[in-house]
Amino acid sequence: MSWELAGAIYLVVMTLLLVGGVWIAIALGVVGVVGLLIVNPSLVAGIESVAWNTIESFVLTAVPLFLFMGAVIMNSGVSARFYRGLTPWLARVPGGLAQSNIVACSIFAALCGSSVATAAAIGAIAIPEMRTRGYDMRMTTGTLAAGGTLGILIPPSIPFIIYGSTVGESVGRLFTAGVVPGVILTLAFMAFLGVQVWLHPGLVPRETGVVTWAMRLRALLDLVPVVLLIVLVLGGIYAGVMTPTEAAGVGAAGALAVAALYRGLTWPVLKRSLLETVRANAMILFIVIGAQIMSFALVSAGIPRGVVAAISDLSASRWMVFTFIVVMYLVLGCLVDALSLMLLTLPVVFPIVQAQGFDPIWFGVVLVILLETGLITPPVGINLFVIQGMSGEPLGRVAAGSFPYVVLMLLAIVLLAFFPGLALWLPAKMF
Amino acid sequence: MRDRFVGFAAALNRLGAAVACVALGALVVLITLQVVRRRLLGAPIVYTDEVSGYLLVAVTFLSLGYALQHGDHIQVEFLTGRLAPRRLRWLRVSWCLIGLGFTGLLTVRTAVLALDSARLGAFSITSQVPLAPIQAVAPLGFALLFLQLAARLVETLWPPR
Numbered sequence: 012m013s014w015e016l017a018g019a020i021y022l023v024v025m026t027l028l029l030v031g032g033v034w035i036a037i038a039l040g041v042v043g044v045v046g047l048l049i050v051n052p053s054l055v056a057g058i059e060s061v062a063w064n065t066i067e068s069f070v071l072t073a074v075p076l077f078l079f080m081g082a083v084i085m086n087s088g089v090s091a092r093f094y095r096g097l098t099p100w101l102a103r104v105p106g107g108l109a110q111s112n113i114v115a116c117s118i119f120a121a122l123c124g125s126s127v128a129t130a131a132a133i134g135a136i137a138i139p140e141m142r143t144r145g146y147d148m149r150m151t152t153g154t155l156a157a158g159g160t161l162g163i164l165i166p167p168s169i170p171f172i173i174y175g176s177t178v179g180e181s182v183g184r185l186f187t188a189g190v191v192p193g194v195i196l197t198l199a200f201m202a203f204l205g206v207q208v209w210l211h212p213g214l215v216p217r218e219t220g221v222v223t224w225a226m227r228l229r230a231l232l233d234l235v236p237v238v239l240l241i242v243l244v245l246g247g248i249y250a251g252v253m254t255p256t257e258a259a260g261v262g263a264a265g266a267l268a269v270a271a272l273y274r275g276l277t278w279p280v281l282k283r284s285l286l287e288t289v290r291a292n293a294m295i296l297f298i299v300i301g302a303q304i305m306s307f308a309l310v311s312a313g314i315p316r317g318v319v320a321a322i323s324d325l326s327a328s329r330w331m332v333f334t335f336i337v338v339m340y341l342v343l344g345c346l347v348d349a350l351s352l353m354l355l356t357l358p359v360v361f362p363i364v365q366a367q368g369f370d371p372i373w374f375g376v377v378l379v380i381l382l383e384t385g386l387i388t389p390p391v392g393i394n395l396f397v398i399q400g401m402s403g404e405p406l407g408r409v410a411a412g413s414f415p416y417v418v419l420m421l422l423a424i425v426l427l428a429f430f431p432g433l434a435l436w437l438p439a440k441m442f
Numbered sequence: 443m444r445d446r447f448v449g450f451a452a453a454l455n456r457l458g459a460a461v462a463c464v465a466l467g468a469l470v471v472l473i474t475l476q477v478v479r480r481r482l483l484g485a486p487i488v489y490t491d492e493v494s495g496y497l498l499v500a501v502t503f504l505s506l507g508y509a510l511q512h513g514d515h516i517q518v519e520f521l522t523g524r525l526a527p528r529r530l531r532w533l534r535v536s537w538c539l540i541g542l543g544f545t546g547l548l549t550v551r552t553a554v555l556a557l558d559s560a561r562l563g564a565f566s567i568t569s570q571v572p573l574a575p576i577q578a579v580a581p582l583g584f585a586l587l588f589l590q591l592a593a594r595l596v597e598t599l600w601p602p603r
Contacts, residue, residue, distance in 0.1 A: 030521055035518065289508065
């Protein structure tokens with residue numbers, strides 16, 4: 012059977028299963044099994060090795076550990092204290108508490124690798140506070156949904172771990188590559204917010220309270236332990252003292268210590284954090300298993316090789332191919348959740364990217380920013396749902412508030428295309 | 443009968459999740475100990491990488507069914523959410539049947555892997571522990587997911603009044 016026909020069959024089966032609502036992990040795995048049955052039924056006997064080798068992995072061990080670190084910080088009330096500690100420091104910046112949302116999201120992103128957890132952690136604290144003070148809710152929900160997306164770009168990042176383990180790139184280099192673009196995006200979000208508030212002062216209430224230096228210094232008590240934890244985790248990776256997995260383990264232990272320090276580590280908090288972690292980890296890694304089975308089938312049918320050869324025959328410029336990939340992710344990102352989309356497409360897209368001579372680390376950063384846009388574009392932008400559920404605002408209003416940030420993310424991709432060094436300079440210096 | 447079966451599946455999956463939580467705790471302790479011993483005492487635990495992988499196996503596979511029980515496995519629902527309840531019910535039945543087929547296959551295939559290791563007397567490379575009992579966690583986890591899918595199917599076909 013030709014790779015074109017096999018590819019067409021895979022695509023039809025996949026679309027039917029996904030649109031039909033089958034669990035994504037199972038849909039990917041079923042496409043893989045059907046594909047293997049078509050290409051060579053005896054290969055089905057290899058799926059147990061694929062499932063086992065996928066999960067029995069030291070690199071992927073970082074996934075539940077970082078999830079656990081985030082869950083402990085969120086459930087023990089440490090994230091709430093941190094947000095309140097940040098407020099006096101940003102009270103005089105144009106945008107006030109709305110700026111706290113973005114800064115808190117970017118810092119919380121450095122404690123957990125998940126966008127949903129970031130948006131949920133900061134949203135739960137910020138929304139009631141900002142509503143009471145009279146902040147515009149479209150702007151507020153937009154900052155939270157978009158700020159939350161930074162969770163997967165600023166290291167540690169679950170998608171970077173999965174990407175690294177799938178394509179065989181160093182997770183440490185990917186983490187390092189995400190730092191500068193993450194900081195640029197955070198500053199761009201803050202600058203946009205500042206301009207928005209300058210143009211429309213009615214969006215934020217007039218802050219009447221006096222913020223003294225004594226209040227700021229007291230707030231440091233809520234900030235310093237969290238910042239030290241971030242320095243321990245990320246500093247350990249960047250200094251080459253720890254691997255990302257080791258940093259995740261130490262980070263999880265450190266999160267427990269910080270929670271205990273604030274007297275937030277109770278048995279219900281620990282139990283809830285453990286159970287939330289094993290559930291989220293099972294969901295993520297089951298998708299990885301399904302995707303690996305599908306990838307096994309795709310490679311067995313020669314599809315990635317065929318697609319790469321076909322694109323080479325088109326003689327299209329590498330930037331034309333890149334633009335096509337970006338548009339494809341933007342469209343699919345509206346329909347499929349971020350991690351599934353990455354795993355669904357990488358077996359075909361990554362060989363194309365390599366054949367076109369793009370740096371895999373650079374592409375990993377671009378890919379994660381593209382996935383971020385999918386988190387805040389309807390109909391399946393998961394961060395929109397999280398913030399909508401918490402705020403009770405209509406989905407369209409949350410999406411409208413988030414839209415300017417999608418444009419900023421696309422600008423960041425253009426910037427990365429012109430200046431790849433923004434992602435590659437730091438890893439080159441450190442590794 | 444229906445309630446007893448659904449309750450039985452839920453209880454077993456809660457047990458699986460509890461063991462997964464213990465494995466997660468062990469993972470945190472093991473990795474932290476490894477960093478402390480390697481960096482501060484200069485005496486690394488040689489089998490950390492291997493045992494971490496095994497603990498991840500337990501954390502992941504034993505909570506697959508529990509995640510389903512709590513609705514954590516992701517679906518693309520923006521089209522199916524608009525279907526009439528009757529059609530949606532039959533669609534849900536088809537999801538469960540497809541899921542049962544896939545997890546059933548994985549249960550059998552991963553059990554074959556564990557049985558082969560037992561037959562060959564395979565041991566892990568570094569820690570020299572028998573592989574079969576560790577590999578048996580995979581079919582156990584898939585069987586728990588299978589059971590939870592079966593419970594979901596039963597609940598969909600015979601909903602509680």
